[in-house]
Amino acid sequence: MGITDIIAGFIQSELEEAGGALELQRSDLAQRFGCVPSQINYVMSTRFSPERGYIVESRRGGNGYIRITRVQVDRQTLLMHVINSLGDELDLNSARAIINNLVESKAVDAMTGKALLCAVSDGALRTVPQQYRGAVRADITKQVLIHLV
Numbered sequence: 001m002g003i004t005d006i007i008a009g010f011i012q013s014e015l016e017e018a019g020g021a022l023e024l025q026r027s028d029l030a031q032r033f034g035c036v037p038s039q040i041n042y043v044m045s046t047r048f049s050p051e052r053g054y055i056v057e058s059r060r061g062g063n064g065y066i067r068i069t070r071v072q073v074d075r076q077t078l079l080m081h082v083i084n085s086l087g088d089e090l091d092l093n094s095a096r097a098i099i100n101n102l103v104e105s106k107a108v109d110a111m112t113g114k115a116l117l118c119a120v121s122d123g124a125l126r127t128v129p130q131q132y133r134g135a136v137r138a139d140i141t142k143q144v145l146i147h148l149v
Contacts (some may be wrong), residue, residue, distance in 0.1 A: 007033055007040065008047040011068065020070040026058070029066075040066070050081055052101050078107045079149050086142055089134030095120050095141055108148065116144050 007029065015022045030037045048054040048068055057067040073081070082098060090098075096117060103113035118124060120137045128136050 003033060003035055003039065004043055004046070007035070007043045011043070011048070015068060015070060021068070023065050023067045026066055044068075046097070049101070050085065053078070053105060075107045076149055078102070078105060079145050082107075083142055083145050083149070086138055088138060090120075090138035090141055091134055092120070092122060092137065095137055098141070108145075112144075112148070116141065119144070 010033075011022070011024070011029075014024075026037050026040050029040050033039075044056050044058070044066060048056050053071055053073065055069045055071055059065055079102075082102065086098075099108070099113050099117050102108040103110055108116070120140050122133070125133045125136055
């Protein structure tokens with residue numbers, strides 16, 4: 001288990017104990033886990049994203065904090081949020097993370113998630129020039145999610 005998993009697990013358990021809303025000091029967390037504050041930022045952006053059902057607010061500086069709130073949204077709202085947050089390009093790792101998050105949150109069933117991952121894979125897009133794959137991947141992802149709404 002890596003440091004990222006350990007930090008995420010700690011935050012998740014604290015969040016559950018706090019009843020779904022938690023305020024933490026970035027520097028305290030970094031000190032507790034013996035890492036740099038940017039590692040905490042990484043955990044926040046990858047494990048506590050809106051796609052996973054969290055709102056994260058932060059303030060940097062000496063008295064900086066991270067406020068995490070677990071939100072429950074319906075499937076349609078979650079899908080629309082993801083559609084609206086997708087940019088003009090999407091790399092394969094980001095697509096994989098977004099789709100896995102949607103499957104984990106049950107907004108997309110496992111079979112649809114697997115099919116979408118196959119559709120946006122480098123193998124499926126091998127005839128598309130490398131510089132256009134991100135745009136094509138974003139378009140495919142958006143269109144499938146729009147269809148699911």
